[in-house]
Amino acid sequence: MSRSQMLKLQEVLDEIGMSRAAFYRMRARGKAPKLHKLPNGQLRVSRANLDAWWAKCEQSNI
Incomplete structure (x- = not known):
């Protein structure tokens, strides 16, 4: 059974091209x-959650 890849917050920020402050503002809005x-205390984002979030963002920009 394979485990889902867990990304460090900095890896996510680098991938989406966003600052930490902007990410936390978006997080506060539930986005x-x-x-x-x-x-x-470290934060992680699963690859599956990040990919689903990207797909949702792309659909809303149509």
């Missing part, structure tokens, strides 16, 4: 991909 907080 960001779902974050997972690890026991050590």
Whole structure:
């Protein structure tokens, strides 16, 4: 059974070309991909959630 790839927040920010502050503003509005907080406090985004978020963004820009 393969596990879903978990991306660090910085990797996500680099991929989507967004600053951390802009990402958190978008997150406050409920428009960001779902974050997972690890026991050590670090944040991760699953590849599946990021890909689904990208697809949703593309559909809304049609």
